[in-house]
Amino acid sequence: MSPPAAVDIEVKGVTDTSAMVVPDPLTVNGVPAWREKMVKMPTGVAPSCSSDMWKSPACYNKPKAKRLDQLLSTEAKARKASTLKAAASYMKIPGLISLGGGLPSSEYFPIEHLEVKVPTAPGFSPEETQKSGTVLHGGKHDIKEGKSLYDLEISLNYGQATGSPQLLRYITEHTELIHNPPYSDWQCTLTAGSTYAWDTALRLFTERGDYIMMEDYTFASAAETAFPLGIKALAIPMDLEGLVPEAWDEILSNWDVKARGARKPHLLYTIPTGQNPTGATQSAERRRAIYKVAQKHDVYIVEDEPYYFLQMQPYKGEGAAAPPPPATHDDFIKSLVPSYLSMDVDGRVCRMESFSKVISPGSRVGWIVASEQIIERFVRNFEVSAQHPSGISQLVLYKLLDEHWGHTGYLDWLINLRMSYTARRDAMLHSCEKHLPRDIVQWVAPAAGMFHWMDIDFSQHPGVAAGKTPEQIEGEIFDAAIGQNVLLSRGSWFKADKSLPIEKVSFRATYASASFDQIDEAIARFAACLRDQFNL
């Protein structure tokens, strides 16, 4: 339990930028050339690193993020760098022998090499990978032997809370390519998953007794993380595009500290793309309107974006085939709805990213992007808690994403994933169109994510006449579906504010994991159960 000395995130990439002209933004194909110009990859044990080492000059000539001291919690303000941090700086002295640290010798790490077999682009299917996949090899001393910039000697030892520089470089470049934040001092840090990042965000931005703001229907666990910290959820009204900015503005503009028993809230949790559970995706215009409300009321936005790359092809209706995939990487990137991060002129957004839906949830590797001030506070917390994600996971991801696929191969993978999810969603929608009673069930085609949301017109349910509540009716339909051997998630499970009455009957169905046949069969069973319930 001896973490290494804390990271110094002041490390800079290009030291003299004065002579630079205003440069072009980083492009996918420009990455290799740009890498040549940057500082050499630090390949020692647990080296300090920061995104500044790899951001292109296009990032420099922008204003800095605002400082947001007024939004930080007592805990966040009190957290200091490790006492042992100072000692790390001595390690740079040439010829120094260190008896100072508490790191074990790699002699006692019992893994000599690690190999993974992975897809070779564009053969991404499991079948193709078995036949034509590539075996990636990581040796214990690949760095010393000049074979790689990352190896088991380093990844099996302690690292910094930011994550290894090897993977952080990739993440930083990816962030610039996709989001290109409009302020200069943005940073990334790896996280031990988004759930962990959100728990940490609550510690950094809230005090016991506060409200946080969430979509009316939201990821249940995100709300449940907060409650035992003495935090209440303020549910913001939603429409088909998710959170409604006007309604939100009205709540905040009329905040009554006395009536609410709490100060005006300043933390928004939102899932802007393929929202869980409703599947809603906020348009660019909607996001800009929400961002304006956040500026007006000095709100910090946490955008939880696991489904961002599960944006799908437009739905063309019953029986129609999906349009062909984006022709180029550029077309693909342009097809993505702009993130809050990409419009964050103030530095009031923390983007929570995850490999869970695009590579593997079991890796327990995610990352966040925010201003230097905020990332530094996250890192201070991480280094005395989960420290950093697994070095074994980091090595596997580095080998796959950086050494093997590169940015181009990863974008190919993401386009492939887009088409796979498009096919899955379409299969579910076609089944719904085929089987479900349309005068009872309403839905819109989800543009992103894993979830299909169905609103049930409970007013037609015979139970209404008998005085049953929507919650009771939802429960009866759920039980009836279980009776037909199909499991859906009840909409009421996702209410952010559990103290509010349930006024609708809704169900969430995921098309992410069952086979096409199973999806069709499950929807057919659900249809039968609805007909039965509604006496159709």
Next chain:
Amino acid sequence: MSPPAAVDIEVKGVTDTSAMVVPDPLTVNGVPAWREKMVKMPTGVAPSCSSDMWKSPACYNKPKAKRLDQLLSTEAKARKASTLKAAASYMKIPGLISLGGGLPSSEYFPIEHLEVKVPTAPGFSPEETQKSGTVLHGGKHDIKEGKSLYDLEISLNYGQATGSPQLLRYITEHTELIHNPPYSDWQCTLTAGSTYAWDTALRLFTERGDYIMMEDYTFASAAETAFPLGIKALAIPMDLEGLVPEAWDEILSNWDVKARGARKPHLLYTIPTGQNPTGATQSAERRRAIYKVAQKHDVYIVEDEPYYFLQMQPYKGEGAAAPPPPATHDDFIKSLVPSYLSMDVDGRVCRMESFSKVISPGSRVGWIVASEQIIERFVRNFEVSAQHPSGISQLVLYKLLDEHWGHTGYLDWLINLRMSYTARRDAMLHSCEKHLPRDIVQWVAPAAGMFHWMDIDFSQHPGVAAGKTPEQIEGEIFDAAIGQNVLLSRGSWFKADKSLPIEKVSFRATYASASFDQIDEAIARFAACLRDQFNL
């Protein structure tokens, strides 16, 4: 960011124990036969599991742990199981099609197999591993293909916060073999490392304004984790065996709430074996005395034990060779100092375990052992935070520890590590005896761990006459050592209570990582610097 439904840790292994006679304790060689009798390994995605599935009948006929509600924090008491938990129970219905969860399909996990090359016992050195190591193979669908109980399809997906049943079984058996806790309802859960477990323990057992109790000199980061939570450290006096129970009892017996401005503390953090930084190891007798004080004052003990298996052979003095290794696994286990867990009749101990010093810190896999009540509270917190350690790490550890080494091979590895650390410690002590001015520097041979602690008789330092404080003198010696290109850790860095004056001059040197030649050279340089500083 969709964790699976919460674990149900009520799952039991043997359901009917009424007819059992009082059984013998589990033995290393008895594990395979016992495994045959237990419930089948759950091999689905994110299955519920608990140590009860694998504890031998020797565990059942013991009293239960005390309930410790009075020691839990407001946060811990408020944390509930996930709303989505109920849905998980439906998954057991045969023929059910689930559209309920949020787990991605393994079709989109881009790893078809993973291999690691590891030592074949007893050839544990890196050289032997390169020559005669074993390559362990993990395929994506090994479970379905009947090749293994664990595979990539499962480990790359979400898991439960307890960790996978595959690795938890091994950990549970290991715990019973080594510690055999004296109450019946003990449980294990994996953790994302001990640093994370300690941060969580603070959330479970303390409120803002509380004191926690620590050794006077302690792992600096453990104290620094606590301070921003509004927690103060109460430093307990130490002697050569570490924490002094009489002094501790006196402090608690005379606790004055008003004068201290805080309620009587109830959480002890201790590193009983190879303490960081002093290298002290509490004897069995000392532990029993400390446990009694904990019982008397209703204190909960967190024993942080990363160095437990770095207990070394007795030190035989200058130039003498170490005694031969323990002849049998039984001799080895008996040679280990008893843990607090092994004497915990009340269930007031949480043992924090780590693979960091015995396998790899980069795995970020640890585990804890405590009563069912306390483990359940940890798990509730984990599942809305870091969830579970990396599945990739878990698969590698399972392949190595369970499928390859088994308990016998792992004990061989630990004995090998014991002899390696004995040789490292002996090298450092021999260098100290050869080079250091003995009338200025005092030490005792550490019995465990990575750290050699040296007390400096600063009263002989010329700076004393000039009115310099011990802290200033320590700083001057440290700077002089840096000037000689040797880095040691200053004793004052490890003071638990930073508000107390520094009354001693001490240094911590680790023998864990430098080569034998470097250790000798570093100590020779330190000796020269001390002679210079003390005008010898």
